[in-house]
Amino acid sequence: MTKKKVSTGTHVLGTIQTKQIKKLQSLSQVKKHISKAIKQNGFHELGSFYYQFPGGKGFTGVICLSESHVAIHTWPELGLLTLDVYICNYSKDNSKGCKKVFEEIAKFFEPEKIKVKIIKR
Amino acid sequence: MTKKKVSTGTHVLGTIQTKQIKKLQSLSQVKKHISKAIKQNGFHELGSFYYQFPGGKGFTGVICLSESHVAIHTWPELGLLTLDVYICNYSKDNSKGCKKVFEEIAKFFEPEKIKVKIIKR
Secondary structure (H helix, E strand, C coil), X not given: CXXXXXXXXXXXXXXXXXXXXXXXXXXXXXXXXXXXXXXXXXXXXXXXXXXXXXXXXXXXXXXXXXXXXXXXXXEHHHCEEEEEEEECCCCCCCHHHHHHHHHHHHHHCCCCEEEEEEEEC | CCCCCCCCCEEEEEEEECCCHHHHHCCCCHHHHHHHHHHHCCCCEEEEEEEECCCCCCEEEEEEECCEEEEEEEEHHHCEEEXXXXXXXXXXXXXXXXXXXXXXXXXXXXXXXXXXXXXXX
């Protein structure tokens, strides 16, 4: 009998710098973009919660997937956002898809610089 | 003029092993416990989304805070859960509070073993 190898997946943690301050301030456009990136890579959004801070202070959001989660927090005053994409390996190795979802969401913000940590969980 | 130091906070990523399989299967009790841990450490829950998988397959949840997020995903069949607590440093250094929230949520599951990574973001 072989014991099932325990791996709970891949987590990409990023800090993204951008000059697109308006994109960091308003969540109206990005929600659709995030949902599309998740769906196009074969993952499943179960639900989400987003919050728009008042007075141009940015937004924050958490998206719950069958395959774990995505989280986004923006700081327009610093010209940056943090982005987490954690995709589990429940049925198969999803590490490539995890990185693709991260890249596709990041692209929306026209990054000047991206700092990334990739963690096997 | 001194430039504001950019630090977006502390993120604790944990994998917790437990024999409390029933606690991994049902989210009814843990929701209140998570909300309490957040509030008691001075942080603010804006909203959340939880999902109970059918047939005892565990649950998944994302909790959106003014100070970033908490995320939890359980695998009863493996006897484990992953827990993320990411607390930003918007107004002050919240690294101690971040670790406390993690510990208080973890305690609920009566851990046999905890594997933790702490990342400064």
